[in-house]
Amino acid sequence: xxxxxxxxxxxxxxxxxxxxxxxxxxxxxxxxxxxxxxxxxxxxxxxxxxxxxxxxxxxxxxxxxxxxxxxxxxxxxxxxxxxxxxxxxxxxxxxxxxxxxxxxxxxxxxxxxxxxxxxxxxxxxxxxxxxxxxxxxxxxxxxxxxxxxxxxxxxxxxxxxxxxxxxxxxxxxxxxxxxxxxxxxxxxxxxxxxxxxxxxxxxxxxxxxxxxxxxxxxxxxxxxxxxxxxxxxxxxxxxxxxxxxxxxxxxxxxxxxxxxxxxxxxxxxxxxxxxxxxxxxxxxxxxxxxxxxxxxxxxxxxxxxxxxxxxxxxxxxxxxxxxxxxxxxxxxxxxxxxxxxxxxxxxxxxxxxxxxxxxxxxxxxxxxxxxxxxx
Numbered sequence: 001x002x003x004x005x006x007x008x009x010x011x012x013x014x015x016x017x018x019x020x021x022x023x024x025x026x027x028x029x030x031x032x033x034x035x036x037x038x039x040x041x042x043x044x045x046x047x048x049x050x051x052x053x054x055x056x057x058x059x060x061x062x063x064x065x066x067x068x069x070x071x072x073x074x075x076x077x078x079x080x081x082x083x084x085x086x087x088x089x090x091x092x093x094x095x096x097x098x099x100x101x102x103x104x105x106x107x108x109x110x111x112x113x114x115x116x117x118x119x120x121x122x123x124x125x126x127x128x129x130x131x132x133x134x135x136x137x138x139x140x141x142x143x144x145x146x147x148x149x150x151x152x153x154x155x156x157x158x159x160x161x162x163x164x165x166x167x168x169x170x171x172x173x174x175x176x177x178x179x180x181x182x183x184x185x186x187x188x189x190x191x192x193x194x195x196x197x198x199x200x201x202x203x204x205x206x207x208x209x210x211x212x213x214x215x216x217x218x219x220x221x222x223x224x225x226x227x228x229x230x231x232x233x234x235x236x237x238x239x240x241x242x243x244x245x246x247x248x249x250x251x252x253x254x255x256x257x258x259x260x261x262x263x264x265x266x267x268x269x270x271x272x273x274x275x276x277x278x279x280x281x282x283x284x285x286x287x288x289x290x291x292x293x294x295x296x297x298x299x300x301x302x303x304x305x306x307x308x309x310x311x312x313x314x315x316x317x318x319x320x321x322x323x324x325x326x327x328x329x330x331x332x333x334x335x336x337x338x339x340x341x342x343x344x345x346x347x348x349x350x351x352x353x354x355x356x357x358x359x360x361x362x363x364x365x366x367x368x369x370x371x372x373x374x375x
Contacts, residue, residue: 003319004363008203009152009180009297009354010323014246015205021249022207025242033239034230043241050248054212057255058182059190066213066231067244071179072100073224074198074213075146078175079104081221082144082196083113086173089141091116092132095341096125096153098177101146102337119147124288125156125342132163136170143170148177149197150184153338153352154286155294157181164193173219179203179211180294183254184262195219201243205356206250210243261357266295268355272364273298279372286339286350296355301348307375308349314374315351320367323352 005013025046031039033047047067055062068074079101082088091105095118109116120131127147136143145167150157160176167174175196181187182197183204189197195218200211215221215234227236254261276283286299302308312324324336339350353367 005321006353007321007323008356011202012205012356018246018250022242022246025245047244050244053248059188064214064217066234068211068213070211071198071200074211075100076104077213077224078196082173085221087142088144088173090139091144092135093146094119096338125154133166143172145172146175150180150294152180154299155297156288157292160192168193201247201250204250204254207243207246210240210247265355268359269298271361275368279368298353300351304349311349318370
């Protein structure tokens with residue numbers, strides 16, 4: 001039986017056109033970008049062309065784009081730099097951030113380098129912007145606000161413009177984990193007051209192991225990784241050339257096809273929601289109440305029964321790939337800090353279905369039929 005893959009929020013299949021763009025840099029163009037001869041100049045040019053392309057798509061300057069190993073490294077770099085280089089003594093975040101943010105913030109809190117607080121959330125997981133302003137207003141020391149653009153488990157979206165305006169008003173540093181939204185939404189960094197964003201190629205049909213950190217040219221930070229002069233002295237280590245080429249190509253394709261792909265994925269997602277509502281009594285969803293949710297994610301609450309407790313395992317046995325929340329809980333019900341924070345973990349079994357341009361309604365029908373048999 002062919003496997004059905006509905007865990008695209010964890011990772012996406014590589015677009016064949018992206019692989020094609022990468023292949024020459026795995027074979028013919030193998031030079032070290034730091035070398036001064038022709039092999040090195042070829043790969044250096046590829047990196048800088050990729051940087052310019054990414055910057056143009058995100059409405060940033062090439063000098064503001066730094067290539068990293070992915071979202072986790074980018075998040076770590078931004079948080080450390082905010083504390084070490086930008087004078088942030090307090091961090092405001094939320095209880096439903098990715099662990100790449102939460103664990104990093106907790107680490108520096110335990111080192112007594114910062115104090116921390118959590119912004120209040122509305123019942124659907126949306127940030128309470130009034131509470132955020134209240135916290136910013138009462139802080140006597142400079143703050144870092146680190147809030148994700150779209151939650152990777154339930155899909156609730158952050159208003160970057162609104163948070164950026166608040167951070168500007170209170171002279172706070174603003175970092176957003178945009179791993180779930182870069183490549184899925186048009187993002188104009190020139191129109192938002194924001195200092196850092198993180199992104200990862202494998203969330204939009206690019207390769208794993210490569211991401212970006214956007215660093216606004218309004219700030220100056222020091223490296224997170226030391227040892228060489230790569231990435232304009234900001235990230236030591238020989239560059240992942242074919243990964244960088246793949247990141248840029250994947251983002252270019254995603255941007256060019258945004259309207260078509262977005263409309264198609266929304267249609268498939270809505271179709272699945274409707275079919276599940278018809279097929280499963282008392283099913284519910286973790287959508288934002290006003291529809292302010294990531295269009296690639298459908299977080300579904302199945303009523304808790306003996307059968308639903310084993311649902312992820314049973315779906316896997318039926319060649320259906322989904323998750324119970326973030327990628328770290330894919331294939332196993334180990335609990336979700338996001339759902340616990342929103343008090344949604346006790347009465348239902350949550351399954352996250354996440355979609356890409358490669359999914360079909362026929363796949364949805366097969367999954368719903370399987371779920372009817374299992375439940």
